[in-house]
Amino acid sequence: DVWLSRHIDIKKNRELTAFFERISRFALSLELSQVTTAEVVKTTRNMFRYGAPGIVQGGCAALTSELERRLLERGAEIRLRSDVMQILSTDGRVTGIRVRNKSTGEESLLHAPLVISDIGPRATNALLNNRQVTQAQVLKKQVTPGDVQEAIGLKVHILSDVSLIPHKGIMYCLDTKRIAGMVQPTNCDPRLAPPGKHLLISHQVMQSDNIEEEKELALGDLRMMFGETFEKHCRVLTMSAYRGEWPVNRVVQGDDVAPETALQGLYLVGDAVKPSGYLMVEGVAQSVNQFLDLLDAIEQGRTDGPPGVPHIRRQGGTPVPVRNVVPPPSRLNALRWLWEAPGNSRST
């Protein structure tokens, strides 16, 4: 917001300021002032280049089913309902994990030279010390001045008899008290609601600790935006709040860490390890691609640095070509997208 005020007259361009503010609140559960300018510029640039975000046909279940199918096809073994209790190591090298089957309580040791953790730096570090981070610890409010910033959000799921948003994109709400943006996922996949009904999701940053008041403000915004239609045709299914690292947002956007850890053979991926400029699950996917490129380089002897923290060797000051991290599409895509919008969001 400081950067915006330096470059534009905020009083005359309230809508533009509100637009960036709402993107930050909707996508990151953060105020604009909590995100660095560099990160906002990079994510906005990527947004224009890649185009509007989409909704997966079949929802998240379709994605996990497809992942499972591909893994099983390649002979992998998936252990569901199992908790990793400890990450094992000897002489600075990872050697495996201790796992507990949640159904039977049975524990077993799995030996491996490579362990990739998707649960964030704090929980991974705890497992190294034979501890598990509990939900209560995660939800404990950070009180130390200058300590890490928290992402605090409230989400409302609504079932409607009538369509309220005529496109597949995000409807940013610029003149609301709380709701930053809304989507109607059934525009992409009607199976996400009973036949003839529409599923809507709104999202906002919680600006106080008073959750009941925050819920009322959300309902007030919905009444303001949709008037009588909201009262007559809509039913609120759930209103759910989340805070800090629970269930995700393990670090604020832009404070992500590198995949390497101090322990040889132990790497991080996922939320908290996103490469700069990528939001949410796109960032999670890119963190995996980033790790795969590092793994390729290790196997081909193209890394520098101490054994625990290798990095891909640069050739003459430039990084060597990688094959997993997808390079950003051409800048022309941004112009094409802007030219076609909002038509593209109707057809994609």
Ligand SMILES: Cc1cc2nc3c(=O)[nH]c(=O)nc-3n(C[C@H](O)[C@H](O)[C@H](O)COP(=O)(O)OP(=O)(O)OC[C@H]3O[C@@H](n4cnc5c(N)ncnc54)[C@H](O)[C@@H]3O)c2cc1C
């Ligand atoms: C309310 C909400 C709405 C969101 N909406 C969107 C959206 O619309 N679009 C979008 O792109 N992103 C969205 N996100 C963000 C998205 O959910 C995250 O970016 C993503 O889930 C992070 O993926 P991950 O694999 O890094 O972590 P997770 O999804 O948290 O996966 C980690 C997994 O590890 C498991 N685990 C933890 N500890 C252990 C252990 N000791 N042993 C074994 N397993 C363990 C957990 O149970 C979990 O299944 C939303 C997040 C929230 C909270």
